Amino acid sequence: MIQWCADWCDAIGAYVIGALEDDEHAAMSRHLVACPVCRAEYDELVPVRDWLARTREHLTACPQCRASYEQLLLR
16 A cells, blocks of 8 residues: 555545545545545445445344344353
């Protein structure tokens, strides 16, 4: 990663999950258009975000899986 992008690296994850303030979100959007390195990292995180959302939805809908998950957390 180029040194200048080190400033953006920590914010990419927050951007992916929608946790940035409006001005930070806009700045990150502009940066991702211009920086292929950060865009590639963003592209790698989006499927993880989507998988986590589907998992959360499934655990909400499936009591058996939710119970298994809760047992796993207790270990």
